[in-house]
Amino acid sequence: MTDLPTSTEKKLGLVIDLDTCVGCHACVISCKGWNTENYGAPLSDQRPYGEEPMGTFLNRVHSYEVKPEGGAAQTVHFPKSCLHCENAPCVTVCPTGASYKRKEDGIVLVNESSCIGCGLCAWACPYGARELDQAEGVMKKCTLCVDRIYNENLPEVDRVPACVRTCPAGARHFGDFADPESNVSKLTAERGGMDLMPELNTAPVNKYLPPRLKDSWDDESVLAPFLEPVAEETQGFMGWLDKQLSRLPGDVKQTEGAE
Amino acid sequence: MHPAASVIVFTTLSGAGFGMLAWLGIDSTPSTGWGAFGYYFVAFALAVGGLLSSTFHLGHPERAMKAFTQWRTSWLSREGVCAVLALTVMGLYAAGLIFLGEALSILGWIGAILSLGTVYTTSMIYAQLATIPRWNTPLTSLLYLTFAIAGGALLTGKVTIALVLLVAASFVQVIWWKKGDTAFADRGTNLGTATGLGDRGEVRSLAHPHTSPNYLMREFIYTVGRKHVQKLRVISLTLMAAVPVVLLALFGANHFIALIAVLSHIAGVATSRWLFFAEAEHTVGIYYGMR
Numbered sequence: 001m002t003d004l005p006t007s008t009e010k011k012l013g014l015v016i017d018l019d020t021c022v023g024c025h026a027c028v029i030s031c032k033g034w035n036t037e038n039y040g041a042p043l044s045d046q047r048p049y050g051e052e053p054m055g056t057f058l059n060r061v062h063s064y065e066v067k068p069e070g071g072a073a074q075t076v077h078f079p080k081s082c083l084h085c086e087n088a089p090c091v092t093v094c095p096t097g098a099s100y101k102r103k104e105d106g107i108v109l110v111n112e113s114s115c116i117g118c119g120l121c122a123w124a125c126p127y128g129a130r131e132l133d134q135a136e137g138v139m140k141k142c143t144l145c146v147d148r149i150y151n152e153n154l155p156e157v158d159r160v161p162a163c164v165r166t167c168p169a170g171a172r173h174f175g176d177f178a179d180p181e182s183n184v185s186k187l188t189a190e191r192g193g194m195d196l197m198p199e200l201n202t203a204p205v206n207k208y209l210p211p212r213l214k215d216s217w218d219d220e221s222v223l224a225p226f227l228e229p230v231a232e233e234t235q236g237f238m239g240w241l242d243k244q245l246s247r248l249p250g251d252v253k254q255t256e257g258a259e
Numbered sequence: 260m261h262p263a264a265s266v267i268v269f270t271t272l273s274g275a276g277f278g279m280l281a282w283l284g285i286d287s288t289p290s291t292g293w294g295a296f297g298y299y300f301v302a303f304a305l306a307v308g309g310l311l312s313s314t315f316h317l318g319h320p321e322r323a324m325k326a327f328t329q330w331r332t333s334w335l336s337r338e339g340v341c342a343v344l345a346l347t348v349m350g351l352y353a354a355g356l357i358f359l360g361e362a363l364s365i366l367g368w369i370g371a372i373l374s375l376g377t378v379y380t381t382s383m384i385y386a387q388l389a390t391i392p393r394w395n396t397p398l399t400s401l402l403y404l405t406f407a408i409a410g411g412a413l414l415t416g417k418v419t420i421a422l423v424l425l426v427a428a429s430f431v432q433v434i435w436w437k438k439g440d441t442a443f444a445d446r447g448t449n450l451g452t453a454t455g456l457g458d459r460g461e462v463r464s465l466a467h468p469h470t471s472p473n474y475l476m477r478e479f480i481y482t483v484g485r486k487h488v489q490k491l492r493v494i495s496l497t498l499m500a501a502v503p504v505v506l507l508a509l510f511g512a513n514h515f516i517a518l519i520a521v522l523s524h525i526a527g528v529a530t531s532r533w534l535f536f537a538e539a540e541h542t543v544g545i546y547y548g549m550r
Contacts, residue, residue, distance in 0.1 A: 062467065064454055065463050067463075071460065093387070096328060116325065122478065123390065132318060
């Protein structure tokens, strides 16, 4: 049934650190790789080497510029995938019951054999987290690598979503938000984890950590006192030499400076 | 939103068909025999034709039966259930009129309510979506219902009522457009709230995640025809209401004039439905710095 569970035992999800992400798209590729070869219909491509290539991806990295008033612009790379919302609007609109949110861990999944490919769940998702596979005609979305995280055939270190495992910058973290002592809960509390489009009341589980504030032009560096010139006037033998040389004609720079 | 032909045909024809069935159901002096057959044939052709058309955009139409299961939460499922119930009840009522020459008026009334219920559930599929602020208003249901009732009156030859309802439908349409034009801005969703970075400064899209349009961009970001919107609105209103009203007022309801009026009305509703989709902006566009 497409009723949402009133509460879930665990709230598995991701923390994405916008301060650390370097925008390399490795998470996009590892996600595509794992989810094409494992659970469900493969993520198809259309015209991959032709005009206007197109394909199904469960994770995409946008790049934005944030420009504070009067300050320097900052580039923020922004990976976006399913946020596994507690109040997931994509689930309740599904006419067939193909979309559901798991009571045990809160993961939002699609049962592909029940999906009629009407696309209404993608319409209901504000984030663009669902893509209708053009070859298979069923809805694809992030599964939080449900076939990795509980997979006892994999070494324990690999039992995290493919995107988290592959991120070379350590910008992605996986864990249980229902546990206040978990790594993701602590990170969210420490760094002020944000919801995307909070005004739409979807209650996303995934959280985004804001980029740390960078230096501004007005701030004086803490190192500044140590960088003061130690000798304003040249003294001693070098000072005498400087004066003598300055007397000689042909000191181009000084004449220019005097103008 | 991408204006898919199948959905425009569906909402236009089914709206008219179920509107017609509603009027037929409450008719206190219904025609019987062949006369009734003619009306019900047209009404069922429109309603069922529209419903069939809606299955053309499905990825897996062979699994469509599963769409009747989730009526507890899904307006699309409710629509399916309601449509089947309406068609069944009205089919029985029509059979009584055509073959037995008898009107089971209670059945007709139930069928009429279910028919309008179907139009309402269709409208709620769109009106429920917070992601598309232009649609996300009770006015969308009012728009669909007035269009269906007006079209149904026109198709069942209730000339005087049709004249009034067509004018009423035009008013609802204009109000819906006016409200819709500011709906996105009123919602307050922008790249700042979408990324959570809005309180740090002005956010703009620097690079898309992919070099050419994907499913999301094709489905949700549709900019064709925006510069002609005002002209298309006038064309829609003219065809939907003005032409039928003038024709019926001047020439009365002979069969040929009625046919022209009906065709013009349906063309006008189809134009309005094209605009309904083409003008609708989805929040996904924000992530691409587009609308």
